[in-house]
Each structure stands twice: as C-alpha cells, then as structure tokens.
Amino acid sequence: MSARRVLAIDAGQSDIKVRVDDGSRREDLAFRGIHTGGPLLPQLARVVHETLQRTGTEPDIVAAGISGLTDRDADADALLSLVHADGVRATMLAHDSTTSFLGALGDRHGAVVAAGTGVVTLAVGATDTARVDGWGWIMGDAGSGYWIGREALDAVMRAYDGRGPATLLTDDALARWPDLSQAYMALQADHDRVRVVASLARNVARAADAGDAVAREISHRAAQQLAWSARTAVRRVRTDEPVFDVCAIGGVFASRTLHDAFAAALGEGAGLRLVAPQGVGIDGALALAEITTAHPLGTAVHRAGAI
Template structure:
C-alpha cells in the first residue's frame, strides 16, 4: 500500500482530518494553548485510528500566526519515520483552495469571525480576519454585537423598537444587568455571535432593525471582497474573477441578497459561484500546490 496524505482542517469548533477514505472529526483547537503540539497529537491519533502509513501531513489552521507557521517544528513534533513532509498554512488559504481551486478570485468565509482572501495572477491579498476586538466586519459576532447595541438603545429610549429586545430578555430578564452577565461569561464571544441567527430570522419576519443590520453586514462583507480584488488585480484587459461566499452567516437570504447586490454593482468583472468543496478539500490540495502559485509564499513546507 502506498503512503498517504493526511489532511487537517483545524478550526475552533472542530478539527477535521482526512486520510485515504477516512474522515475523522476531533475537538477544536484550544486557542489558549500552544498549537503545534495539538496538531501533532491529532496526527498521531488519526494514524493510530486508521492504521494508514502517512508520508505527507498538510494542514490549514484557523488563526495561524507567523510564529506558529513552522512546518519544520511540526515535523519534528510528529517524529514519525514514515512522515517525510509537512505543509502548514492559514485556513484562509485552504478555504480558498477548497472553494475555488486554481482560479483567480476571492473567498469570504464568514462564521463567528470572517476572513477574505483574494488571489490574482501574481498577488494575494488577505482582508480582515482581525478578530472580534479589532475587525471581523459583517461576521456573526459583528451582527450579534450590532443586535445587542440596538436592544440597549431601545431600552434607553435612544433607538427604535425591535423584536430583538424580546430575544435578549429571554436570556437576561433584567436588561440593566445583561452587560455584567455577558462580560463575566467565558463564552461571551459565542454568546454574542449566537444573536446573528435571531437577526436573520427576524429580518425575514419584517423587523426593520434586524433588516438594517443584515443589509449593512452584507455590505461590509462585499466591501472586503472588493478591497481584496482591488489589491490583486493586474493590468490585463478583461480580467475576470470568481467570488465565493461560505460560512453560516450566508444562510441568511437577505444578507446574501445584499452581498450579491453590492458585488454586482462593483467595478470588477466578477461572478458569484458556489464552492467546489470545503476547507478539508483545500487542506488536501496543499500537497499538490505548485511552487510558482501565488499562494505558495503563504505556505510553510518542511521535508526530512
């Protein structure tokens, strides 16, 4: 039996692993702990569970920092004689490869957070993905934060009435104390982001405040795509791009419509397309990425 590629799509909600015909899901990465030991442990567990002889480990990782993007260090931690190559990249890279493959364009991945990656003929541009404190415009967290702001504006008399208030009161009956409960909740990021689903539902039911938040979120996400494409476009006449929107935020029909409307009105020749695959497909594709590909500079590779 020939040696296999073990592909890893590592996110905060779960780590997906693919080797041969096996697809395995492990608990998500723990952001407060060193990353490389976690990836090495997942690699060992997957090899043990499947019995596969793995020669290449390729991983796309959420929130991968420059310091942690060290394929040689991961290869040393794996310490398996059969594994002779490790490929490591940020999950924006593998999301792009999974969704668009070897195509010029942009992929915006919006869940709790959001990151946009564009690839042109020669250049690559990443836009946002700066976390809930500094960025992630249009993300689930951003939408939830806008929802809670609207709730408290109504509570104070500073803003219009909204059905979102009842949703917040279901969680915090005394809204005057809601901020205390939220600030002390270790899961506050996911709690805030959970309000995005209510915004989508209430927007479809006609709540004007929810509709306004939804339309603005779609505009923010489209703005990131347009900005990324502007940074990678060439002087080539008639250059065409594909754009792909993935992640739970885009389950909202009104948000997706607002996003699509902005893209259609942009200065670019761009077509919205459905994703070809998922992040795990992109992680597997890392093993075949050509050295001259524009994304290659964003990938760390180590060999024995």
C-alpha cells in the same frame, strides 16, 4: 489525490473540521474550535492524536488551514515534533484564507470571502495575491459572525434602554440572559465569549429572514462590509480580466437576507461575478497536501519534513 495518507485540518474558532484521506477512503470528524488565547500548536497536536485514536489512521502528512494563523504560530517544524511519534512525516500550515481559496476556487483566479466567526478575504490574480481583513474580533473581522453578534447585542441593549427600536433579537438575548441588566457581566466573564457572541449571528439571520427591521439592517450593513472587502482585494490583484469571480463561503452566508444583500452590493463593482464554490475549507486543507511552491499560493504555505 495521491495515495499518500493525509490528515487535513480546517481549524476555525467555532469548530475544527478534520478529514482523513488514505487514497481509498475518507472519514470526516469534528472537534471544538481553537481557543485563540492559548498556544495553537498543542491544540492541533491534540486533534491529531484524538483523530488517530478514533480512526486508526497513520497519516504521512498533516495539512492544516488555521483561522488567524500568525508568524509566531506558523512553525511547521514545531508541529512535526509534536506529532512525529504518531508516524507523521511532514506537516503543512497555512492561514485559513489560503485553504478557503483552494477549497472554493482551486487553481482559478478570483476572490474568496470566508465569513464564519471571523472573516478573511483572499484574491488571487495573474501575478499577485491580496489578503483583506482577518484581523480578529478586536481589530477587524468586519461583517463576520462576531461582528454581527456584537451589533445584535448593541441593538438589544439600545432597545432595553429605550435608545433604539424594539427587535425580535431581545427574545433571543433573554433566552440566554434572563436579566439583561446583568448580561454584560456574564458575557465578560465567559471564557468562550467570542464564540458566544458569534453564535448570535444565527439569531440575526432568522430574525432578518422573518422581517425584523433591526436584524435586516444589521445584515445589510454586514453585507456591505463583506462586499467592500471583496472589491478591495480584487482591485489589488486585477489586471485586464473583464470578469472576475468572487466566492462567498462560511456560515454567515447561510442568511438569505445577508447573501442577497452581499450579491447586490458586489454588483456595484463592475465586472464582478458571484459564483458558487466548488468546495469548502476542509476541501482546501486536503488540497494543501498537493500544493507546490510554483502555485501562486505556494509561498503562503509553511512546510516541514519530506515525503
């Protein structure tokens, strides 16, 4: 890393991780996750302002990897205008699939499945890149924390009605909503409902690891979805590599049951090797400050300003 002062942001829906690096020291901070229903860039600008107030850093570059970044919000010039008064001279924005890949595999070929509240898979081959899913909680994110939490709620209400088997997940739901008959109304009215649903993935992980049949079945189905995305992305970029590396990162993979099921499902595709990541999303956001247009992912980065 150069001596340039970088403020790196890994902006997810559950939380926002920030790393300040001035070439001689690093400091990590955390903030509340982005709200996908509101304007993105003012949220990032507030994170930058609060980071500067808390650390006293004057960064040259703000580099951000953002969950669900759309073309509408990928306006590095607009972000620079919001933070230029703080001394920032350049901004770089990328979809979190890019920063997840950079953090996990760096300059290597391979595929990275990043599964937290949402999920996105990115594969990089010798000449091509391929993104799979990352289409949000309404249209996609198969196998994500939200997907798992939604399946858990479905299972709980099926058990409540007598349409499905009993599950330990009911106790977790009752701890949050003592009257299950009113839970759906409370959840629909909750401004943070996506985050709330996704948080139930931790309950599924605990119940699955404890042997709950319903939670294990949900975990296995999620693993199948995630492995399917990985195999699809690899198929779109792979040329003649005899072995293609795959990384699994994000809180969803903290579940031992799901991780093991993912590894088994991935093994069904010939020549795929599950490898440990060299870093995580915030590491990739920091690496974003050094990426050039010659890098296979260089065209996926939106830039403004100059150093």
